[in-house]
Amino acid sequence: MFFASDNWSGAHPKIAESLTRFASGFAAAYGTSDHDKLIEAKFNDMFEREVAVFFVATGTAANSLALASVAKAGGVTFCHSDAHVNSDEGGAPEFLTGSTRLFPVEGDNGKINPEALDIAVSRFDVPSVHHGRPMAITVTQATEAGTIYSLDELDAIAAIAKNKNLPLHMDGARFANALVGLGASPAEMTWKRGVDILSFGGTKNGCWCAEAIIFFKPEMAEEMPYIRKRSAQLFSKTRFISAQLEAYLEGDLWLDLAAHSNDMASRLRAGLTEKNSTRLAWDTQANEVFAVIDRQAAERAREQGATFYDWLPPREMPHLLNENETLIRLVTSFATTSDEVDQFLKVV
Amino acid sequence: MFFASDNWSGAHPKIAESLTRFASGFAAAYGTSDHDKLIEAKFNDMFEREVAVFFVATGTAANSLALASVAKAGGVTFCHSDAHVNSDEGGAPEFLTGSTRLFPVEGDNGKINPEALDIAVSRFDVPSVHHGRPMAITVTQATEAGTIYSLDELDAIAAIAKNKNLPLHMDGARFANALVGLGASPAEMTWKRGVDILSFGGTKNGCWCAEAIIFFKPEMAEEMPYIRKRSAQLFSKTRFISAQLEAYLEGDLWLDLAAHSNDMASRLRAGLTEKNSTRLAWDTQANEVFAVIDRQAAERAREQGATFYDWLPPREMPHLLNENETLIRLVTSFATTSDEVDQFLKVV
Amino acid sequence: MFFASDNWSGAHPKIAESLTRFASGFAAAYGTSDHDKLIEAKFNDMFEREVAVFFVATGTAANSLALASVAKAGGVTFCHSDAHVNSDEGGAPEFLTGSTRLFPVEGDNGKINPEALDIAVSRFDVPSVHHGRPMAITVTQATEAGTIYSLDELDAIAAIAKNKNLPLHMDGARFANALVGLGASPAEMTWKRGVDILSFGGTKNGCWCAEAIIFFKPEMAEEMPYIRKRSAQLFSKTRFISAQLEAYLEGDLWLDLAAHSNDMASRLRAGLTEKNSTRLAWDTQANEVFAVIDRQAAERAREQGATFYDWLPPREMPHLLNENETLIRLVTSFATTSDEVDQFLKVV
Amino acid sequence: MFFASDNWSGAHPKIAESLTRFASGFAAAYGTSDHDKLIEAKFNDMFEREVAVFFVATGTAANSLALASVAKAGGVTFCHSDAHVNSDEGGAPEFLTGSTRLFPVEGDNGKINPEALDIAVSRFDVPSVHHGRPMAITVTQATEAGTIYSLDELDAIAAIAKNKNLPLHMDGARFANALVGLGASPAEMTWKRGVDILSFGGTKNGCWCAEAIIFFKPEMAEEMPYIRKRSAQLFSKTRFISAQLEAYLEGDLWLDLAAHSNDMASRLRAGLTEKNSTRLAWDTQANEVFAVIDRQAAERAREQGATFYDWLPPREMPHLLNENETLIRLVTSFATTSDEVDQFLKVV
Incomplete structure (x- = not known):
């Protein structure tokens, strides 16, 4: 009953198998091998246009260096107040961009409110060295x-x-x-909407370690090789990323894994809704479920071996909990099983 | 005939196998799992004392963050002029330390000359905000x-x-x-000599990606968790590093792989010495060989499929080459075979 | 009728005179001269304890380097949401501290609300590399x-x-x-309250350029000489700061100038309160006045030569203005005259 | 007998007078006043073309921010090994540029040897994220x-x-x-030679504090306002710089002061050459003199009140001194008098 985070899961067998397959032989290092180029071509296909792809070590690195690629002195980056860059990356976005300021924007359900965003950005309409100047907007999908x-x-x-x-x-x-969750194509959800740079995460969805920065306008990536190296994010044996991504993308494994993960979350939501002792804090569509439960029920579940985190209620929901209740986050992954979900629903 | 670099090799089968074995199940993320703790204990054993271990993504990260842990304003780091930090890390040591200055010190054979080092450090004996102040010394072993x-x-x-x-x-x-090459124990070659911090590299010697920073005085590592996170170097699924290192250290696989690699270099050296058309530029003891050969012989070898890099002669050897010659670097690895070496010796 | 900012004023005649007096002769550079030491002693007297004093070029530098002296990786600095560091320093606090995150805390009247502060800091009670860790609290006095x-x-x-x-x-x-405004002594308003570091500003109050960082625990300042030099904030001819501060502090000139400046603000407040067409937006105690006036009246005043800035209403006062009104900020200085105030009150 | 440094002198009376003259009245802050624009126009005239002018607090800031304006990831800056940026600025160039690497180039007499420079830059002819890439060349004039x-x-x-x-x-x-010293015009010695950015220093030559960055191609300065503010180098009362520079440039005062200073150095050189007990270490043309003298003579001079620094012999002159001798640096300034020079020549 592991619902603490999708990064508590390991790697999908096909990912491991691919790593074994790629292990022998020699290949040029630092992202210049044929394997690497092959994967880049796959990204072009997937996104239906030429893209520039940069592997990095962590999701935090992907976000931070994506922003670093558009950084400028006095630059302000607009994000949701609960965005990972703002709340969970230990200052890396600021540090690796040479100190962009993150400007948190409110919005229900983890989504930036467009009106609030417009107001926030418009505060900087008159150029001013004192106040800083807008540099980027970042959204988290799924939130x-x-x-x-x-x-x-x-x-x-x-x-x-x-x-x-x-x-x-x-x-x-x-x-x-x-x-x-959206039933959209990669292109539809990104550059066709106006997204310029994507942190493409594979780690939470069945890879060991596969994070990439995707530039939809390759000319925006000219400085990136130097930015990445300067941040010590250039792997030497890049094959080990390529190997993972080859298996990940092959036959749409990645979408199957995500579908399974989302399904397990649906099963959790359905089960939690039916019970009297629990309720959903808000509706979700991806592989995370936020539920309000009795503190005692939470404790009981933990005693039975369930892992999950207590969560801070969002600011816009100050009255979400009564005093006996707690808000918990449950995250499913490619490795979550129906049995595990059902067992959790039983003990909670 | 791949002698371009040891990071052109892939991963040893046992490393790949271990990754497969660790792939299933759930484990706490961000270095807090039992697997991770187990590996830390192995490092304690190996070094015969309690150490603090921090996994990072690249060797450049290991060096840069090791220095970041002792960084201070105006800090000067002394290294050999050909050290990797100084010549091959794209400015990462400076960037990730908040701008330490690297002070290159000369020395034959890639080793810092102690007298030159003493003179260099002593230039800063009188504290001065203008000139900066010494912050660290770094040596590369093997060079x-x-x-x-x-x-x-x-x-x-x-x-x-x-x-x-x-x-x-x-x-x-x-x-x-x-x-x-030295026939020493890990403890003898590090803290028993006075080394405080070690960048422990496994990638070049048969891992996919396994780099760690080792602090021999754990109290020096107090800031490290924050420094690492801020630099986006904290893996989520740290198990994938632990899995590699478990196999790497098990039954001294790592020493066997290095011994093989060094042996292949010896075989190369012996062969090159015997030939009339080539000579060693200087003697080496680890898995790198530097040879002077005719440009035509180099070209011929490349046409036959050999990969290796031309190298810049060291400053202290201005007369190393005649005009028809070139200096080449040959690197062996765990995956180099005797056949490959012999074939190269034939075509060169 | 110059009410745009107190830094639109020039220098008090006694400051200029002192500069002339100090202009001749030779003195050791970089803050080591007798003049400099004399001023440091005056600060000791003024604060009734030994302090460490560091001159810097701007108020932004004073704030940024004060924070840099306590900076750490992942560090979070708590400030009022309208604080100068957060709104008006172009990212310097983040840049010069190696990327501290500023965490804005709400509070009426430009003052941090202690309860909100406690909640904000307490979010970080459990140490976490992801969320960051508290590093400093900064208040602005006057706000x-x-x-x-x-x-x-x-x-x-x-x-x-x-x-x-x-x-x-x-x-x-x-x-x-x-x-x-408070009628307190320098000691009472700072270290006796628990303030550790002060940005002491003289520029807005009649100096040309006289900003200093004061450490009330000199041992906290050990790194400061290097931090200051690294930020290019170490003047060579420090005498030109000492000369200003000597005149500034002599015979309590500085307090007289501030008293005059505050009085002019009181006169403005009194006059604006009496008029039908204007009202105070909120009460103030220092040398700034915030008034709600008809847009037409504001325009009229500007046509008559008055200078002042329109101001953004605070978030907690969303209904401050009707559609014909604007919020303006009026700042008085040592150089403001009663005539100027009265003339402004007439034309507005 | 003050020969320690030209920044031990104070300010020329005309500079002080101008500050007094500018002290009254109100003027827009942050470099936007009419005074500031007037000075900018004077720089246009002086350089015979449109330039962009940015005041900063120190020479170190001028150098560092000039380089910051052309900074890029992995950027390498080439300078003479004894350049101020490399030896005397406490790491500010690295810190404020986001960690450029300074690549020291040798050359006799403090001047970069063009051949050595060409070799140094050419090492980076093949673009490489590992080695970094050239970013700027900086020369010091006078050296x-x-x-x-x-x-x-x-x-x-x-x-x-x-x-x-x-x-x-x-x-x-x-x-x-x-x-x-050169008898050239400002234009001839800068942009007509190919200089793009100039750190224009007035402080050492009779100002209190007047340093500016001059861009000869104003379009290169677009980022500069933000870079300067982010580095806390934007003065509020910029008038106090303008006032100094107005007097400094008026009637070529600045050139007169420099001529005097250079003349005093010539007088020193002539006197030292005539004496048996001293000799010039090398010939100089500006306001610095380097002399080899007996340690005893140096001590004697100091006892008589002379101030000057001992200097480290340049690397290319390892046999400059015998064991009883020391190398001293003597710096003259606008405030040095012939009497002072003659007195020094007597006691040495």
């Missing part, structure tokens, strides 16, 4: 709240980005879960 | 020139570090090759 | 809203700082105005 | 060794900069002394 921006909602954000002439970055740590 | 510091030579460097009250860092990207 | 923290209010903030073991910094760009 | 690049020598450096497509920066901390 930290387990929700998914609709294509229309992405359009609304992208319209502001375009209007203000700002690059739009998408943190896709759970990109596949969002894609499956 | 970029394929040589190995003897224990006495390390003592001489360490004595200066101690005298000037400076932390001593060792870049061990080829740590195992040095250990085997 | 950007023209108000002054009472000694009790400072105590409340300081209690949290002490409880959470955080250094407390005070941005004293308008230190003298606050001191006079 | 730290008291010498002056001839126009031909500047041409040789500029040709390399142009050939390698690198911006050329000039550290003009002693710009006026070089100009007078």
